[in-house]
Amino acid sequence: MPAIPAPHASPSTPQGAVPAPDALMERLARAAASYYRDLAAAAATHGLTMAQAKMLILLRQPTPMRALAGLLACDASNITGLVDRLESRGLVSRHLDPGDRRIKNVVATEEGREAVRLVRADMRGTSAAFARLDDEGRRSLYELLGRLHPDETA
Structure with missing residues (x-):
């Protein structure tokens, strides 16, 4: 019976061979994990959690709170707390959507955009x-x- 590689083992692809989807997923997962470790450390330097930094990075334009929940893959109830904390620091603001006043859009302030710049620089x-x-x-x-x-x- 062939040995099964340990879960942490990376699928290997010989030099020049076309990598299998599993090998591509492993490389992508490792790159993403490295990126998020780096983001978390840089965000912490500026008093932000990784979730707060991710939200600020996503706010390139006014975004409905429900859409943010989808983008961050979390429950909509978590978004309110994230926005509250960022808003208390002056990094985001909430605005009623002009087309549908039931919708609240979250907007990065100038300070929020500067925080993203500083986090990325770190x-x-x-x-x-x-x-x-x-x-x-x-x-x-x-x-x-x-x-x-x-x-x-x-």
Whole structure:
């Protein structure tokens, strides 16, 4: 009976071979885990939780609270607490949607956008990983990531 690799073992793909979906998922998961460790550490430096930093990063435009729950893959009831804490720090504000006054849109303030800039500047591990790529490598990665989830906004 063949040995089953340990759960933490990475599927290996010989040099030049087309990687199987499992190998791609493993690489993506490792890259995402590394990114989120880096984000959590940088966010903590600025007194933010990772969830708060993720929300601020998503707020490139006014976004309904229910949509934020979907984007952050959490219950809508959690969003209210996150928004309350960010709003008390002046990083976001809530506005009634002009088209439907039942909807509250969350908007990053100038201070919130600055917090995102500072957190990203402190993500040294992620910056170092991107620095290992040349211009063409960064262009290719950007294009490939866009092709993985083309229905999501850039």
